[in-house]
Amino acid sequence: MSRISVRGFAVASATAVTAVGSVVGVASGSTAQNNDAEATAADTTLLADIPAGEQAQVQTASLTQQADAQAIAADASAKKDAEAAARKAAAETAIAKKVAAEKAAEAAAKERAKAKAEAATRSTRDTSSFPVQSSYSVSQIQAMARQMVGGGQFQCFSNIVDHESSWNYRAVNASSGAYGLFQALPGSKMASVGADWQTNPATQIKWGLNYMNSRYGSPCQAWSFWQANHWY
Template structure:
């Protein structure tokens, strides 16, 4: 029951009382209007009559406030759940994107690694083929007629015919540092001998008995040594640059 309805009830009750009083007054011959007016005024103000439903009015107000608080709490809870659900959805979408990006990155890295391995394998095969060719191509030492002596240019010409073209410069660099193309060069302290400074010089006997006097025999032995130990004259030259020996 609202305040208006309670007050209306009070007013209606006062009106009824006033009416009864008036009737009684007429019947008794009492026509004092002041009493009726006072009673009606009191009823209209609700000062006295309004006190009657005061407890009920307070209860209605308390119930209304509690209902409003409950409604606000439910609305807040619903909003919080909606916000949490939206945040979870956004986070899930973000995680899915990150996962996809990570997968794409891993796939790209895997492909790059596979391509690098393929390129390395190809290079290794090419180098192996080149090394094999360097071992078998060129003139043999025995195809040169023996001479009593050889000039530097003659020795270099023999080496160009025996060493593969792609490896000649590396071979030449080593010989320049070891003997300056002197096929009779001897290291007094170590005993190393010849174009490639074999140590000891007798190792070159495996390439020919004339290793002391035939530069072709020394070139043959030096080329075989570089191929066997370093893969090629260029491999030997790389090692020489890092260590000043080979």
């Protein structure tokens, strides 16, 4: 067994030794210094020097100290493990959020594509459903557009036509030759939806709506671009 230095539990024994030393000191004429020396010796008493009856108490105290030290170490280890677990959980949460955001973006893209397809379907309405006339008033042309363009997009659509041609389906740009409600350049582009593109505003509306949906996604997005650049 190791020779463990004990301070606290040796005091009781040291007291007895000191008492005996005092008597001896008086009998022999020794000074108080002997008592101090004996007390100092008692303070450094080793486990082997402690009576057998008290050694169990000393050992218990030592084990208690060791247990306390181990508990402190265990607490530190547990804290470290908890911090590591928290970091791992935070990382997993961040990954989950990223995946969720990607899925949400994918779903939004699908919704936009669906809306675009629906808008394109609306714009392919048969223009023959509108009676062919020799001429059309602005109110008649706008009524056609309202039936062909979704309600939430009509104002943006109208804003572009206002700026491009003031709803004149026969408008011609003298310098470039751009033609019609949307000032298509060249105007013959509109033949892709109808041979009567020069005289039928319904055909022009169909072409213009297709153009805005395919190039910008919607009339309102086309109008946002127009506002920033003054062309579309």
